[in-house]
Each structure stands twice: as structure tokens, then as C-alpha cells.
Amino acid sequence: MDKWESNRAWFLILPVFVIVAFSAIIPLMTVVNYSVQDIFGPGQRFFVGMEWFREVIHDERLHNALVRQLAFSCMVLLLEIPLGVLIALAMPKKGWGVAACLVLLALPLLIPWNVIGTIWITFTRPDIGLLGKTINDMGIAFDHTARPLDAWITVMAMEVWHWTPLVALLAYAGLRAIPDAYYQAAKIDGASSWAVFRHIQLPKMRGVLTIAVLLRFMDSFLIYAEPFVLTGGGPGDTTTFLSIYLVKIAVGQFDLGPAAAFSLIYFLIVLLFCWLFYQALQNVGTGESK
Amino acid sequence: MARITLQEVAHSYRRHPKDPSDYALKNIDTVWEDGGAYALLGPSGCGKTTMLNIISGLLTPTRGRVLYDDRDVTRLPPEQRNIAQVFQFPVLYDTMSVFDNLAFPLRNRGLDPQTVRRRVQEVAEVLDLTADLKKKAAGLSADAKQKISLGRGLVREDVAAILFDEPLTVIDPHLKWHLRRKLKEIHERLRLTLIYVTHDQVEALTFADKVLVMYEGEVVQMGTPTELFEEPRHKFVGYFIGSPGMNFIPCKLDGARAVFDGAAVPLDEETARRAREKEGPFELGIRPMYLEVHDSPGDDRLPVKVLKVEDQGIFRILTVQLASNTLKVRLPEEKPVPSGNAWVRFPRRWTKLYANGRLVA
Ligand SMILES: Nc1ncnc2c1ncn2[C@@H]1O[C@H](COP(=O)(O)OP(=O)(O)OP(=O)(O)O)[C@@H](O)[C@H]1O
Ligand SMILES: [Mg+2]
Numbered sequence: 001m002d003k004w005e006s007n008r009a010w011f012l013i014l015p016v017f018v019i020v021a022f023s024a025i026i027p028l029m030t031v032v033n034y035s036v037q038d039i040f041g042p043g044q045r046f047f048v049g050m051e052w053f054r055e056v057i058h059d060e061r062l063h064n065a066l067v068r069q070l071a072f073s074c075m076v077l078l079l080e081i082p083l084g085v086l087i088a089l090a091m092p093k094k095g096w097g098v099a100a101c102l103v104l105l106a107l108p109l110l111i112p113w114n115v116i117g118t119i120w121i122t123f124t125r126p127d128i129g130l131l132g133k134t135i136n137d138m139g140i141a142f143d144h145t146a147r148p149l150d151a152w153i154t155v156m157a158m159e160v161w162h163w164t165p166l167v168a169l170l171a172y173a174g175l176r177a178i179p180d181a182y183y184q185a186a187k188i189d190g191a192s193s194w195a196v197f198r199h200i201q202l203p204k205m206r207g208v209l210t211i212a213v214l215l216r217f218m219d220s221f222l223i224y225a226e227p228f229v230l231t232g233g234g235p236g237d238t239t240t241f242l243s244i245y246l247v248k249i250a251v252g253q254f255d256l257g258p259a260a261a262f263s264l265i266y267f268l269i270v271l272l273f274c275w276l277f278y279q280a281l282q283n284v285g286t287g288e289s290k
Numbered sequence: 291m292a293r294i295t296l297q298e299v300a301h302s303y304r305r306h307p308k309d310p311s312d313y314a315l316k317n318i319d320t321v322w323e324d325g326g327a328y329a330l331l332g333p334s335g336c337g338k339t340t341m342l343n344i345i346s347g348l349l350t351p352t353r354g355r356v357l358y359d360d361r362d363v364t365r366l367p368p369e370q371r372n373i374a375q376v377f378q379f380p381v382l383y384d385t386m387s388v389f390d391n392l393a394f395p396l397r398n399r400g401l402d403p404q405t406v407r408r409r410v411q412e413v414a415e416v417l418d419l420t421a422d423l424k425k426k427a428a429g430l431s432a433d434a435k436q437k438i439s440l441g442r443g444l445v446r447e448d449v450a451a452i453l454f455d456e457p458l459t460v461i462d463p464h465l466k467w468h469l470r471r472k473l474k475e476i477h478e479r480l481r482l483t484l485i486y487v488t489h490d491q492v493e494a495l496t497f498a499d500k501v502l503v504m505y506e507g508e509v510v511q512m513g514t515p516t517e518l519f520e521e522p523r524h525k526f527v528g529y530f531i532g533s534p535g536m537n538f539i540p541c542k543l544d545g546a547r548a549v550f551d552g553a554a555v556p557l558d559e560e561t562a563r564r565a566r567e568k569e570g571p572f573e574l575g576i577r578p579m580y581l582e583v584h585d586s587p588g589d590d591r592l593p594v595k596v597l598k599v600e601d602q603g604i605f606r607i608l609t610v611q612l613a614s615n616t617l618k619v620r621l622p623e624e625k626p627v628p629s630g631n632a633w634v635r636f637p638r639r640w641t642k643l644y645a646n647g648r649l650v651a
Contacts, residue, residue, distance in 0.1 A: 184348050185381035189442060190369040190398035199383040199394075 034260035052261035062262065064237065065245040066269075069221060072155075072241060076220040077213060079160050084167025084212065085205070088175055089197070091168075105165035113162075117229025120158040144231060148238035155227045155239055159220065167212045174208035175201060214277040221270065242266055291483060292358040292450040294322040294345060299354030301340055307352065314340045315351070316507040322451065325481040327474070329494035331530070332504035338487045341504070342453045345485070346375045358450050369398075375453040376443035379460060380435035384428040388419060391427050392441045399446075413441045416472060433461050440469070444476065451483035458493070470497055491531050503527045519577070520640075525647040528575050534607060537581065537617045538644070539574040548574050548643060551613030553592050555636045561643050561650055568645035578620040580640035583608065584633045585626070591633035599627055610634065 035052055039045045056062060091101045111119070124132040126143045135142040144154040178200065186196045224243040227233070233240035233248065240248070246266060250259030301315040310316055315337045322328060322345075330338050343349040344356060347368040356364045363371050374395070383391050392410045401409075414420045417437045422430065427438060436457065443452050454473075458466045474497060477484050488494050494501050495515040502512045503526070510524035511517075522528035528536030541548040541555075546562040548555045555574060557565070565572065584591055597616070598609040606627060608619040612634065619634070621627060643650040 179379070181377045181379060181381050184343075184375075185377060185439075185442075187348060187368045188346060188373070188375045189395040191394070192398070195398065199385060203383075203385045 031260045031263050034256050035264055037257055039256050048257065052257045053265070056258050056261045056265060059258075061237065061240075062245065065240055065242050068238075068240065069242045072223070073217050073220045075156060076159055076163070076216055079156065080164045080167050080216055081209065081212060083160065083164050085171045085209070087164065087168040088171035089201070091172055093176075102169070105168055108162050108165050111162075113225040114229050116158065116162055117226040120154065120226070120230050124154050146235055148235055151231050151235060151239050155230060158226055158230060159223070162226065163216060163219070167216065170208045170212045171205055174205035178204045210280060214281065218270070218273065218277070221273065291324050291448075291481075293324045294451060294483065295355075295357040296320045296341075296345070297355040297357065299344060299351045299356065301337075301344060301349065301351045301353075313352070314507055315344070318354070318509055320502065320509055320512065322483060322485060324483055326483055327477045327497060327499045328483075328485045329498035329501045330485060330487045330504060331489065331491060331494040331501055333489060333530070336504045337507045338489075338504055339455055342375065342455050342485065342487060345451070346373045346453055347371045348375075372446075372448065372450050373453065374443040374446055374449045374451075376439050376455065376457045378456040380432065380439045382427045382435055382438060384426075386427055387423070388414075388425055388427050388430070388438055389423040391438050392419075392423075392445050395442055395446055409445050409447065413445045416444070416476065417441050417469075433465055436461055437469070440473075449482070451485060454484065454486045456487050456489070473497070495531075503530065505530075521649070521651070522575070522642070523649045523651075525573065525575065525644050528577070528642075532577060534578055534618045534620070536575045536577050537615075539612070539615045539617070541572050541574050542570075543572060548572065550574070550615070553613055555592075555641060556590065556638065557641065557643060558638055565643055565645060565650045568650060570645060573644045573647075574636070575642040575644055576636055576640055578607065578618040580637060581617065581619045582635040582637060583610075583619055583621065583625075583628060584635065585628045587633050588635075591635050594632050594634050596627075596629055596632055599629075 036047060036049060037045045038048045038051075087105075092098055108116070121129075123129050124142075124144055126132040126136050126145075132142060132144075141147075142150050144151040182200050182204075183196065186200060191199070222243060223241055224247070227239050227241060228244055228247075231239045233244040243266075246259060246262055249255050249262060296318050299315060299318040300313050302313045304312050307313055318341065330341065332338050340349065344351050347356075347363065347366055347370075350365060354364075355362055358371065368375075383394060386394070389410055392413055393406045396406045396409060410423070411420070414423055417440060419434070419437055419441060422434060427435065430438070440454075440457055443454070443457075458469060461469065470493065473484065473486075476482070486494070486497050488497075495518075498515075500512060500514060501518055503510050503518065503524070505524065505526040511522065511527045513521070513523075518527055518531050522531065522536060525536075525538060528538070539550055541550040543549075543562070543565055544554065546557050546559055548557055587593070592612060594610040594612045594617070596608055596610050600607040600609075604623050606621045606623070608621060608627070610617050610619060610632065617634070
């Protein structure tokens with residue numbers, strides 16, 4: 001093969017470069033560009049260097065949002081993973097019940113995210129919401145628009161309701177993939193149902209559960225639409241997660257420079273977690289193949 | 291240890307079985323004597339695994355009873371039956387070490403740590419696993435994994451029987467031979483009841499004192515390897531055991547003779563008398579090694595054409611044409627091989643009559 005022919009291969013991947021340039025590189029560079037300028041209006045901009053980064057890194061409210069975000073994501077994992085596994089274990093293994101359960105579980109996953117926020121607003125409103133009113137009528141004061149704890153509980157409940165089915169479906173797939181011989185051997189060996197869970201089901205679900213953890217962590221880390229619709233980040237700042245805060249700066253205050261710097265830092269944090277999780281996934285892969 | 295009895299056991303995987311073809315097991319009546327080494331031999335899908343699972347309690351039969359000695363265990367789950375079973379593909383507890391894997395059946399039954407350690411070490415010794423005891427089970431080779439599975443079957447001392455469901459299928463041939471010897475040794479030393487499922491006749495015949503041959507959900511014969519060879523009670527046994535399998539010739543009865551295509555083979559009086567009580571179709575059966583070949587005509591000799599001679603080392607296999615039937619003959623090495631035309635004789639002692647696939651005797 002001569003040189004020209006082997007170089008022609010570059011033309012074949014050119015379309016990909018063009019698409020990636022327009023979909024990722026150019027927008028990203030625009031953000032980088034914004035992050036080093038102070039913009040007052042069209043045509044009025046000044047180069048400010050690292051100024052915005054310095055400001056953003058020392059922003060108290062950003063720190064709070066980050067802590068809040070991490071707390072939220074961890075709680076999501078702590079609630080959704082065990083709950084999903086429990087649901088998967090309780091699901092029927094054959095017959096019409098399987099299809100019924102799968103459809104039921106898939107429902108929350110199919111609803112558009114901002115609609116989910118709206119559903120939960122109407123569901124939990126203390127004056128007219130089915131749940132909100134019932135709780136208040138029972139004598140327990142509950143108002144997610146006024147009380148931070150109630151707001152958190154509502155956001156968590158919505159998140160768990162929305163995404164636990166995904167974990168359950170993944171765990172169920174993992175369980176169904178266990179050959180019958182394992183359960184038979186466990187019976188012959190006289191294993192208790194706890195031992196079956198601990199030594200057969202849990203290890204065999206390790207792969208899918210790792211994926212579930214990664215998906216749920218990343219996804220909850222980037223959460224925006226549902227809590228924004230439900231609480232708007234309030235009361236006060238109490239449910240303002242990273243992306244909500246970002247939008248507040250960029251759109252609410254039109255501080256494009258700091259928002260761009262913030263975006264880049266957010267992006268780097270996400271990238272860092274991606275890398276950590278990718279490493280974890282790789283290890284799962286090698287563990288399974290043996 | 292116990293004698294295991296299956297009484298009129300039938301099993302269907304369907305909820306509402308109707309005709310006999312719905313049953314994976316049809317009316318099994320078998321006794322497994324205490325301390326015997328049994329092989330369960332049969333083609334794929336004949337119900338071997340189903341039978342083992344019924345013995346171990348993984349399945350409850352649709353009909354019939356399972357007895358351990360005189361105790362009815364039909365409805366008891368495996369953990370209350372005191373039985374061990376090893377499966378075709380290795381089953382491991384991945385997160386545990388080899389030691390813990392082997393100890394698992396003992397610990398679940400609440401044995402004290404000393405006994406557990408002693409038993410695990412004994413079994414590991416027998417299976418050459420001592421060096422691996424501390425390793426994680428997940429990282430081992432397929433052979434080692436199946437040895438661990440075997441080990442979990444062997445580790446309990448007091449079991450009624452150990453059931454092996456084609457345990458050596460995934461193991462490489464050399465080690466397979468070695469492990470089979472080990473099992474045989476263990477059997478001779480401990481006199482445990484072993485039931486060994488296989489569809490490999492060599493494996494069955496070398497392992498077992500007694501072989502059960504299954505065919506389409508029925509036990510067609512239970513006997514020593516010699517009995518299976520000399521007196522196949524079912525056409526399938528004749529065919530499945532021995533290499534090449536038994537010759538079968540469709541025939542009709544004429545007094546004390548079996549006739550086909552104008553030729554006749556004399557039968558003994560007793561067989562002929564019993565055959566008259568049965569319905570056909572009738573077939574003559576004879577093992578290739580018992581069929582005599584001659585190079586001249588004579589009494590009871592039938593003319594054949596030699597089609598093919600295959601040299602198999604210590605013997606030769608002749609393919610001959612007898613009227614419209616093709617027969618195999620097994621000749622010892624030293625015997626002269628006729629070519630072209632030859633004559634065969636059916637020795638009365640080895641000529642069997644089958645009515646509807648079953649031996650007339
Ligand atoms: N769980 C099941 N559900 C429905 N039918 C089954 C089930 N297990 C086995 N069968 C059917 O029952 C019959 C006997 O199966 P079994 O597994 O006992 O055969 P086998 O002799 O062990 O075969 P192999 O040598 O392939 O292991 C087969 O026709 C099979 O298709
Ligand atoms: Mg089988």
C-alpha cells in the first residue's frame with residue numbers, strides 16, 4: 001500500500017471531526033472564551049484572565065451547593081440501590097406477573113422529567129395535593145415550599161420514585177441471569193436464604209449494581225429539571241444543587257463570565273468522577289471474566 | 291447411608307399432563323442398594339437429570355414415592371434429605387476461598403470448626419486441591435472449579451448417597467480419567483452409594499457395578515455391564531452398548547423359527563413359545579462378536595455378501611449383506627477374513643428375539 005492510499009483514511013473520519021467540532025469543541029471553546037472575559041453587552045467585553053475562576057472557587061454559595069449536591073447524590077445511592085435490589089428480589093420469576101411488573105416499573109422512566117416535577121408539585125401541595133393535604137389533615141405540618149426539611153424529603157421521594165425502577169430493572173436482569181444450577185447447589189448445600197443472597201445473588205449482581213451506582217451517581221449529580229420545577233431551588237437556597245445554581249448565575253444574573261468559569265469547573269468535577277467510575281467499571285470487568 | 295427406593299415414580303414438567311408423551315419420567319420402579327456404585331446411562335433428554343433431581347428432592351415427582359430406607363421423603367426438600375449432588379457445570383461461590391467453598395455444606399449444617407477443617411483437608415487431599423485452599427475460587431481454571439464442585443459433594447460424611455450429574459463433561463480427558471479413578475477409590479474405601487449420570491458408555495461401564503439404561507423416560511434395563519452386553523432387555527440397550535451396536539433384523543415367526551426374506555433362523559423352544567403370546571413387530575438381534583462367519587455352506591448357514599472390511603487393530607469389522615439386511619460382524623484378528631461370498635450362522639445361545647423392542651425371554 002502506498003502512502004497516499006493509507007492517508008486517504010483521514011477523509012473517512014473527517015465527517016466525525018466536523019460533527020464533534022460543532023457539537024462539542026466549538027461550544028466548549030466558546031465557554032472557555034467567556035470564562036476569561038467580562039461581558040457587559042454586545043461589543044463591550046474585557047479580558048480579565050483568571051479573575052472569574054478565582055472568584056468562583058472562593059464563592060461560598062458554590063461550596064454550599066457542592067456539599068448539598070454530594071449529600072444528595074450519596075443519599076440517592078443509599079436509598080435507591082437497596083430498594084431496587086429488594087424490589088428485584090420480590091418480583092415474580094415467571095408468569096404474567098413478570099410483564100405486569102416490568103411495565104409498572106418502566107412507567108416513571110418514560111415520563112418527561114419536567115412533567116415529573118409538575119406531577120410532584122400537584123401531588124404534594126399542602127393545600128390541594130393528594131399527599132400534601134392528607135399529611136396535613138393527619139395533623140403533621142408539611143410544606144415543601146416553606147420548610148427546608150420538607151423540601152428535601154419531597155425532592156428525595158420524587159427522585160427515588162423516578163429512578164429506583166431503573167435500579168430494580170438492572171438488578172432483576174442480573175438475578176435472572178443466574179443459572180438455576182446455583183440455586184439447586186445452594187439447596188443441596190443447605191444454604192439459608194440469607195446465604196443464597198450473600199454468596200450467590202449479590203456477587204452475581206455485582207456487575208449490574210456497579211453500573212447502577214455509576215448511572216445513578218452521575219445522573220443525580222447533574223440533576224436539574226425535576227427539583228427546579230418542584231422547588232425552584234428553595235426555600236432559600238436549601239435545594240439549590242450545582243446545576244440549579246449555575247443556571248441562576250448564568251440566566252438569572254446574566255453573569256456569563258463567572259457562569260462560564262463555573263461550568264468549566266463543574267465539567268472538570270464530572271470528568272473526574274467519570275474517570276474514577278471508569279476505573280471501577282474496568283475492575284468489575286476483569287473480575288467477572290475470570 | 292441408605293437404600294433408596296423409587297416407587298412408581300412419574301414426573302411431568304407440564305401442569306396438566308395428559309398422554310404419556312407429556313411425562314419426562316414414566317413409571318420408574320427402582321431400588322438403589324446401600325453402598326452400590328451405579329451409573330445412569332442414556333441419551334440426551336431421556337430423563338436422567340429429572341430422575342436425579344427427584345432422588346435429591348430438587349423436584350417433587352408428579353406421582354409415586356421416594357423412600358430412603360423406609361422413610362418416605364417424597365415431599366422433603368434436599369436439605370432435609372441428607373444427600374449430596376454434583377452438577378454438570380461447576381457451581382462455585384465466587385466470593386469465597388476454595389476452603390470456604392468446600393466448608394460451606396458443613397458450616398450450613400452447624401458442624402464445629404475442627405471437624406470442618408479436618409473434612410475439608412481430607413477432601414482437598416484426595417482432589418489435589420490442598421495448594422489452592424487459600425485462593426479465591428473465582429480465579430481458578432475450569433478443571434479446578436469442577437473439582438471444587440466435586441469436593442462439595444464429597445465433603446459430607448454421612449450422606450445417604452452422592453449423585454453426580456455428568457460431572458466430568460467440562461474436564462479435560464486426562465484429568466477426567468484420573469478423577470474417575472479417584473471416585474472409584476473413594477467408593478471402594480467408604481462404600482458410599484454413588485449414582486453417576488453419563489451418556490458415555492465407557493464411563494458408565496468402567497465406573498459402575500451396576501448400570502441403569504434409560505430411554506425416553508423409562509429404565510429399560512438395570513444390570514451389570516456383562517448382563518447389559520449379553521442379555522440386552524431392550525433393543526435400545528443392544529444398540530447403545532457395545533461397539534458396533536447389536537444387529538437387528540425384522541422377522542416373522544414360523545413355529546420355532548424366525549423367518550425373513552426367505553431365510554430362517556432357528557429359535558429355542560421356550561423363546562418361540564413365549565413369543566407366540568406377544569404381539570409383533572418381531573426382530574432378531576445378535577451382537578456382531580457372536581455372529582459366526584464361514585467360507586463354506588453348511589447347516590444353518592446363510593449366504594451373505596461381504597461389502598466392507600475395517601481393520602480396528604485387535605479385531606476387524608465386516609459389513610455383510612444378508613438378503614435385504616446389512617449386518618456387522620466382529621472378527622478377532624487371527625481369524626481369516628472371507629471375501630466376496632461367505633456364510634453366517636446365528637448361534638442359538640446369542641440369538642435374541644425382540645417383540646416391539648423388548649426382549650422375549
Ligand atoms: N425445567 C424443565 N421444564 C420443562 N421440561 C424439562 C425441564 N427439564 C427437562 N425437561 C424435559 O424433560 C425431558 C428430560 O430432561 P432431562 O434433563 O431429565 O434429560 P437428561 O437425560 O438429563 O438429558 P441430558 O443428557 O441432555 O442432560 C427432556 O425432554 C427435557 O426437555
Ligand atoms: Mg441432564
